[in-house]
Amino acid sequence: MLIIIKPSDKKNHKNSVDWLLKECKKRQIEPELYLTTGKFENDCADITHLAKNQSQVVVIGGDGTLHLAVNALMSSRCSIALIPAGTGNDFARGFTCKKQAWYEAVFNSRTELIDVGQINQRYFINVAGIGFDAEVVTQLNKAGSFSSFGYTWQGIKQLFSFRARSLQGEFNGKALNYSNLATIFANHHYFGGGLKIAPRAKLNDGQLDCYCMPAGGLLKNLISFLYLLLVKHHSLHALEYTQLTTAEITTKGLAIEADGELVGFTPAKVKIHKQALRFHVP
Incomplete structure (x- = not known):
């Protein structure tokens, strides 16, 4: 499992990271962490490289971090899970569910194939x-x-x-x-x-x-x-x-x-x- 984290000092963000790492330890999963730098092209290339050895990616962040992950993983076979921890969380808002449902979805084998838009060279999920x-x-x-x-x-x-x-x-x-x-x-x-x-x-x-x-x-x-x-x-x-x-x-x-x-x-x-x-x- 590759975990993509946008660094933040917000309490709910820290709680999400702590919860996921604790769950990985409990389930004997060795996660690989990637902290985004804000440099899109560099982050995208790094995530694409790291994802080659993974089957699942978890994004802890908002729409921008999810956008980054989607662009990095379009050629990957990894599934993507999201723990909303941004300011807008507009993509997550569309599911009208509580935070707990996002936590449960991380380790749920139920996945769906969804569409992705593209404008010029950039992909978008929302x-x-x-x-x-x-x-x-x-x-x-x-x-x-x-x-x-x-x-x-x-x-x-x-x-x-x-x-x-x-x-x-x-x-x-x-x-x-x-x-x-x-x-x-x-x-x-x-x-x-x-x-x-x-x-x-x-x-x-x-x-x-x-x-x-x-x-x-x-x-x-x-x-x-x-x-x-x-x-x-x-x-x-x-x-x-x-x-x-x-x-x-x-x-x-x-x-x-x-x-x-x-x-x-x-x-x-x-x-x-x-x-x-x-x-x-x-």
Whole structure:
């Protein structure tokens, strides 16, 4: 078993690590620990190398640490278990279960094959986005603050300063050109520290739920954000919602976020890898 840990001094994080190590000792499992450094490419290469001799990987961290593990393990046969210990935990939130269920899933042989999205060269397990959400992630990185409240507050602030740009793309063969507030590709339900962007998404249906949300004036943008907070955005007249397997954004220079991490800029090609990852479902 390879255990990937994002270093943290939070009490619940320490408790999770202590519990897992104690359980490994009880079950006579010799775990190998890897502490992430924050340098994505180096961490990814190290984890890929270490996983060659393992059958299971356990991630103790949040969406960013899970994102790292998924990118490192896409060519591996390892199963992945998660103990949520981040600030947002949006991927874990989509399972609506208690912490104990995640603990039990680590040593449970019941696994499921789930889909993984890809945007350019980066894989994502939860949500990727272009536009407003990527700008919020940019500002949170600058502030060094990540929390559900922080995302919502930063989102409200950015609504007053966000400058929408035109986006051109092809979504499952359909060409669209619109002033972009947010273009979201969702594999699971939540993003942004608890915003339920994709209530219809399924992890094993071989599709991404795509939301093309056009920008308007300040009032229209505020209304769109409010509808999103209330999970009423499917009723927005201007929203273009579809389920797809491929998409291509041809506009250049728009920031891209994936699983809450800044991963580059457009142009971008998006696709889904059906049942690509074996996951310990709680």
